[in-house]
Amino acid sequence: MNSGVNDQDTQRKHAFDAIIDAKDVEHALKLICELYPIGHCTYHLAQTMASEQNVDSPFVRTTYPSDWVARYLLKDYVKIDPILKEGMLRALPYAWSEIEPDEEAIELLVDFQSHGLGAGGYSIPITDKVGRRALFSLNSKAGENSWDEIIDQYKEDWIELGQVLHKKAIKELYGDVDPAPTLSPRELETLHWTALGKDYKDIAMILDVSEHTIRTYMRTARLKLNCSSMTQAVAKASKLRLINP
Amino acid sequence: MFLTVQAHEYHKYPTLLKQMFKLRKRVFSDQLNWDVPVKGDIEKDAYDGLNPVYLMWCNDEKTKLYGVVRLMPTTGPTLLYDVFRNTFPDVVSFEAPGIWEGTRMCIDQELLAKDHPEIEPGYAFSMLLLALCEVAIKHGIHTMVSNYEPQMKRVYRRTGIEVNELGRSSEYGKYPVCCSTFEVSNQVLEKMRKKLGVSAPIYQVALPKRSIADYVLEAA
Numbered sequence: 374m375n376s377g378v379n380d381q382d383t384q385r386k387h388a389f390d391a392i393i394d395a396k397d398v399e400h401a402l403k404l405i406c407e408l409y410p411i412g413h414c415t416y417h418l419a420q421t422m423a424s425e426q427n428v429d430s431p432f433v434r435t436t437y438p439s440d441w442v443a444r445y446l447l448k449d450y451v452k453i454d455p456i457l458k459e460g461m462l463r464a465l466p467y468a469w470s471e472i473e474p475d476e477e478a479i480e481l482l483v484d485f486q487s488h489g490l491g492a493g494g495y496s497i498p499i500t501d502k503v504g505r506r507a508l509f510s511l512n513s514k515a516g517e518n519s520w521d522e523i524i525d526q527y528k529e530d531w532i533e534l535g536q537v538l539h540k541k542a543i544k545e546l547y548g549d550v551d552p553a554p555t556l557s558p559r560e561l562e563t564l565h566w567t568a569l570g571k572d573y574k575d576i577a578m579i580l581d582v583s584e585h586t587i588r589t590y591m592r593t594a595r596l597k598l599n600c601s602s603m604t605q606a607v608a609k610a611s612k613l614r615l616i617n618p
Numbered sequence: 619m620f621l622t623v624q625a626h627e628y629h630k631y632p633t634l635l636k637q638m639f640k641l642r643k644r645v646f647s648d649q650l651n652w653d654v655p656v657k658g659d660i661e662k663d664a665y666d667g668l669n670p671v672y673l674m675w676c677n678d679e680k681t682k683l684y685g686v687v688r689l690m691p692t693t694g695p696t697l698l699y700d701v702f703r704n705t706f707p708d709v710v711s712f713e714a715p716g717i718w719e720g721t722r723m724c725i726d727q728e729l730l731a732k733d734h735p736e737i738e739p740g741y742a743f744s745m746l747l748l749a750l751c752e753v754a755i756k757h758g759i760h761t762m763v764s765n766y767e768p769q770m771k772r773v774y775r776r777t778g779i780e781v782n783e784l785g786r787s788s789e790y791g792k793y794p795v796c797c798s799t800f801e802v803s804n805q806v807l808e809k810m811r812k813k814l815g816v817s818a819p820i821y822q823v824a825l826p827k828r829s830i831a832d833y834v835l836e837a838a
Contacts (some may be wrong), residue, residue: 382742383699389687404625455830458626459626462624462625462626463625463626464624464625464669464670464689464690464691464789465622465624465671465689465757466757466758467823468823469829469831470825470828470830470831471823471824471825471829472826472829472830472831473826473827473828473829474828474830474833479833482830482831482833483834485834486834486835492830492831492834492835493831494830497715499693499715499776500668500693500694500695501692501693501694502694502695502713503701504668504694504695528757528758529716529758529760531758532715532716532758533714533715533716535715536714536715559770582782583780584800585761585780585782585799586782586799589712589717589761589799592714592716593712593713593714593717596711596714599748
């Protein structure tokens with residue numbers, strides 16, 4: 374009965390593996406386009422702040438066709454792009470249908486459409502601990518009729534992928550300076566018991582906390598280690614000598 | 619009505635925002651004695667400057683504020699991370715895109731008693747939690763981290779929420795403050811609705827009169 378769910382889980386795991394392994398943001402975006410029912414996607418790291426003067430221009434990668442990218446640059450649309458303008462201020466993910474375009478933006482939208490691009494979109498604002506802001510946007514296929522359903526089905530994946538892309542972008546910009554992630558004692562304990570073959574129910578009992586809390590530790594530990602499964606996370610944590618099961 | 623106010627629309631709700639900062643001063647400084655930054659009759663901290671989301675409960679005219687909670691993604695700088703990090707190292711781990719923190723949750727009991735005498739304060743708090751649950755589900759949030767005074771646990775339980783306490787901090791002032799997580803899911807939502815006797819959604823994302831798709835399709 375759960376086979377549908379498992380299928381989506383397996384599919385999701387494969388998708389995440391491939392995207393995490395992609396050699397850079399550009400390749401990751403291409404993969405996301407292949408793996409999800411979308412037209413295009415874009416990752417945009419905002420003009421960086423004063424604290425990082427070595428980068429003074431935004432970092433943008435996109436799968437949009439080159440003629441649209443050229444047009445966007447030529448017309449300096451970045452200044453009036455309503456998705457971007459609001460995206461750098463908003464914190465919650467949003468469907469493009471929530472945005473009220475102003476006069477200036479309408480011209481851009483008409484132009485956008487004339488390039489054969491889809492009318493639907495979904496954008497995920499990203500903030501990191503240093504306060505850097507980025508936006509991960511997904512654009513529907515042209516003529517897509519069930520965009521709202523697609524959003525509902527995949528938004529949680531996309532929200533996590535936003536984080537994956539962000540890490541990749543930071544790595545592309547700053548190199549491999551991020552050392553092994555800082556895992557909390559509870560996350561380490563969870564990894565330790567997982568390595569010994571315990572599932573979240575067992576661990577919840579051992580550590581005397583709720584099952585949901587353990588699943589949350591598993592998720593955060595997995596994400597910090599940039600892995601798509603707990604098995605992988607345990608292997609990586611062992612390799613990094615974070616745990617010694 | 620319940621509405622989310624984000625940085626791109628702060629300018630649309632100056633009255634509600636002002637009421638919020640005043641309410642927070644009355645609740646957290648005057649009543650609870652929390653060690654929060656107060657200037658005159660308002661309470662505002664550094665995190666208010668980081669473009670948080672405010673979930674507001676207000677009248678339909680959006681002129682009177684009944685309650686509010688502040689939301690921030692745990693991937694960014696957050697109050698609970700900063701405050702609880704030293705006391706409870708576990709909190710450090712709550713850092714993922716689907717985990718958000720809710721802080722400064724409060725209700726204007728006086729105003730509510732005046733405008734809605736039929737709603738008792740505990741129930742009002744529960745309704746705000748229900749709205750929070752709906753907002754979270756709508757935006758792909760699966761876990762909330764929150765702080766509150768210990769006696770609030772009762773309200774959470776009555777609302778149908780299971781809290782997982784991570785720890786307590788005395789850095790807030792006179793009394794300890796709890797830091798907990800709770801799960802957000804459709805099951806939790808159903809349970810809350812049942813407990814509170816609510817059958818329909820109480821929060822809706824505001825949509826413009828004409829959307830981007832309307833303009834794009836019109837041009838097609």
